[in-house]
Amino acid sequence: MVKKKQDLPTKLCPVCQRPFTWRKKWERCWDEVKYCSERCRRSKH
Numbered sequence: 001m002v003k004k005k006q007d008l009p010t011k012l013c014p015v016c017q018r019p020f021t022w023r024k025k026w027e028r029c030w031d032e033v034k035y036c037s038e039r040c041r042r043s044k045h
Contacts, residue, residue, distance in 0.1 A: 005021060008021050008022040009021070009022045009030070010022070011033065011034075011036075013034075013035055013036040013037075013040050014034065014035070014044070015035060015036075015040035015041075015043060015044055016036065016040055018036060020036035020037075
C-alpha cells in the first residue's frame with residue numbers, strides 16, 4: 001500500500017518550530033521522535 005505524503009503523520013519540532021513528517025526509519029520509534037533533525041536534537045538547549 002502506498003501512502004501519499006500528505007496522509008503521513010506530522011509533528012512540530014520544538015527547536016526550529018517547523019513541521020516534519022513521519023519517515024520509514026522512524027517506523028518503530030515514532031512516539032519517541034521529538035526533533036526533526038540531528039542538528040535540532042543537538043541544539044535543544
